[in-house]
Amino acid sequence: MEKVQVENVKKIFFSRNKQVIALKDISFTVGKNEFITIVGPSGCGKTTLLRIIAGLIPPTMGEIKILREDPEKPLTAMVFQEQSVFPWLTVYENVEYGLKLRKLPKKLRQEKVEYYLKVTGLLDFARAYPKELSGGMKQRVAVARAFAVEPEVLLLDEPFGALDEQTRQVLQQELLKIWEEKKITSLFITHSIDEAIFLGDKVLVLSARPGTVKAILEVNLPRPRDLIAVRKSDEYKVLFEKIFTLLRN
Amino acid sequence: MENKLPKKNLILKGISILSPLLFLFLWEVLARYQLLDTRLFSSPSAILTALPPLIQSGELFWHTYISLKRVFLGILLGGGLGIVLGLLMGLSAIIRALIEPLVAATFPIPKIAIMPLILLIFGLGEASKIATIAIGVFYLVLINTLAGVVNLDKVYFEVAENFGANSWQKFWSLALPGALPLIFTGIKLALGTGLLLVVAAEMSAARAGLGYMIWRAYDMFAIEEMFIALLMLSLLGYVLSYLLDFIESMIIPWKGGV
Ligand SMILES: Nc1ncnc2c1ncn2[C@@H]1O[C@H](COP(=O)(O)OP(=O)(O)O)[C@@H](O)[C@H]1O
Ligand SMILES: [Mg+2]
Numbered sequence: 032m033e034k035v036q037v038e039n040v041k042k043i044f045f046s047r048n049k050q051v052i053a054l055k056d057i058s059f060t061v062g063k064n065e066f067i068t069i070v071g072p073s074g075c076g077k078t079t080l081l082r083i084i085a086g087l088i089p090p091t092m093g094e095i096k097i098l099r100e101d102p103e104k105p106l107t108a109m110v111f112q113e114q115s116v117f118p119w120l121t122v123y124e125n126v127e128y129g130l131k132l133r134k135l136p137k138k139l140r141q142e143k144v145e146y147y148l149k150v151t152g153l154l155d156f157a158r159a160y161p162k163e164l165s166g167g168m169k170q171r172v173a174v175a176r177a178f179a180v181e182p183e184v185l186l187l188d189e190p191f192g193a194l195d196e197q198t199r200q201v202l203q204q205e206l207l208k209i210w211e212e213k214k215i216t217s218l219f220i221t222h223s224i225d226e227a228i229f230l231g232d233k234v235l236v237l238s239a240r241p242g243t244v245k246a247i248l249e250v251n252l253p254r255p256r257d258l259i260a261v262r263k264s265d266e267y268k269v270l271f272e273k274i275f276t277l278l279r280n
Numbered sequence: 281m282e283n284k285l286p287k288k289n290l291i292l293k294g295i296s297i298l299s300p301l302l303f304l305f306l307w308e309v310l311a312r313y314q315l316l317d318t319r320l321f322s323s324p325s326a327i328l329t330a331l332p333p334l335i336q337s338g339e340l341f342w343h344t345y346i347s348l349k350r351v352f353l354g355i356l357l358g359g360g361l362g363i364v365l366g367l368l369m370g371l372s373a374i375i376r377a378l379i380e381p382l383v384a385a386t387f388p389i390p391k392i393a394i395m396p397l398i399l400l401i402f403g404l405g406e407a408s409k410i411a412t413i414a415i416g417v418f419y420l421v422l423i424n425t426l427a428g429v430v431n432l433d434k435v436y437f438e439v440a441e442n443f444g445a446n447s448w449q450k451f452w453s454l455a456l457p458g459a460l461p462l463i464f465t466g467i468k469l470a471l472g473t474g475l476l477l478v479v480a481a482e483m484s485a486a487r488a489g490l491g492y493m494i495w496r497a498y499d500m501f502a503i504e505e506m507f508i509a510l511l512m513l514s515l516l517g518y519v520l521s522y523l524l525d526f527i528e529s530m531i532i533p534w535k536g537g538v
Contacts, residue, residue, distance in 0.1 A: 109438075109442045119458065
């Protein structure tokens with residue numbers, strides 16, 4: 032079985048005698064240890080799709096199946112589109128949050144938190160509160176917090192969407208480095224074609240609302256990847272054009 | 281511009297210090313020249329002379345202590361209940377639907393209006409005074425706590441949900457810390473109301489407290505004593521709110537971050 036199976040998922044929001052069809056019949060699968068990126072115009076239901084997969088809201092129709100391999104692990108961990116780092120916890124406590132809820136022994140928690148603080152470059156900020164951090168640093172905390180629980184599936188909703196280009200590129204490369212350690216199956220949403228190609232094994236292209244799957248494209252670029260090398264490659268150029276055209280119509 | 285600013289601040293500070301001194305000076309002068317009725321308004325020097333005996337006998341501190349204890353216990357009880365209920369209402373729509381109408385209906389009743397009822401229920405002793413303060417303070421803390429939870433960004437709840445937090449964990453890890461800044465706002469308001477209510481409660485059937493001291497001074501026409509009690513109340517309000525600010529900065533080092 033594939034790691035994630037999304038089967039005929041449809042979502043209608045009912046609000047005051049009006050209904051919004053956010054997603055219309057979405058089906059796709061994500062393989063084990065695969066990093067899939069999802070691009071689509073804003074408002075096409077990307078966040079909705081991720082929230083359904085995370086189990087935060089139910090689909091109107093259809094089904095989500097996630098292959099559970101380790102009963103000790105949480106099914107999903109999500110990095111939210113908006114700022115979601117708890118202001119009342121230090122950086123350390125934020126990263127520890129999910130582990131503490133799962134009642135892991137203190138020693139193990141400390142090990143994991145310190146590891147993920149290290150790989151995200153946050154060790155020096157462990158005792159700082161989020162209000163002292165830049166936007167990029169805050170997103171690092173959110174990413175570290177999700178990685179720390181080592182879920183079956185990682186869900187990332189435009190985690191770098193609000194950052195400037197420079198910071199975004201740095202974080203993309205950091206993310207790939209961390210991801211390649213454990214290769215946790217990941218769904219990453221973005222509205223940047225460039226980001227989708229650079230990060231993904233596959234790119235799923237969604238149509239405008241109501242969201243449907245327009246195409247799923249393989250990214251045949253070896254890992255570990257380097258941003259400059261990727262951008263120079265023919266594969267990148269061909270894919271960019273394809274996705275660009277798909278999003279246009 | 282930049283090196284002018286501190287100078288301006290210094291002048292403003294000077295004015296702030298001088299104005300009360302000027303006020304006291306005017307008061308004294310007007311009293312000395314009989315332009316003020318000293319039987320009603322006394323004078324700073326007369327008040328100052330009346331102070332040492334009250335301090336030496338321990339009377340002033342005894343009354344202060346009694347009032348302080350009542351305010352503290354009242355806030356502890358009413359505020360504590362307000363915090364717990366406010367958090368529960370913020371977390372659970374059912375509990376909120378259950379309690380909110382009762383709160384909305386009873387909140388507008390001036391708390392002083394129910395003092396006779398409280399005296400009937402709790403008797404003439406300590407309990408009725410603490411209950412008066414507790415009830416008055418309860419609403420302020422409850423309403424602020426509830427607002428603190430309700431105004432929390434819903435993404436924080438989704439994070440907790442996503443990590444599998446149960447209701448208990450959401451209460452402790454989310455609602456309580458998230459609402460803390462507004463809980464403190466509620467407690468600060470409670471302090472002012474607490475001082476108001478303690479004086480009101482000590483008007484009837486009390487044998488100690490600053491409110492009692494004021495009314496005894498009225499009965500004996502000891503105007504200096506009355507002013508000393510009033511000054512003590514002012515000092516109390518000032519020191520306590522300063523203390524609360526300090527405690528707040530200790531408990532909420534992340535303030536301004538939500
Ligand atoms: N809770 C909701 N109630 C009503 N409509 C919603 C709700 N959440 C999202 N929508 C609507 O569903 C559509 C898709 O939203 P969303 O998934 O956030 O899009 P995206 O993340 O792709 O920008 C939008 O038109 C949005 O207004
Ligand atoms: Mg979105």
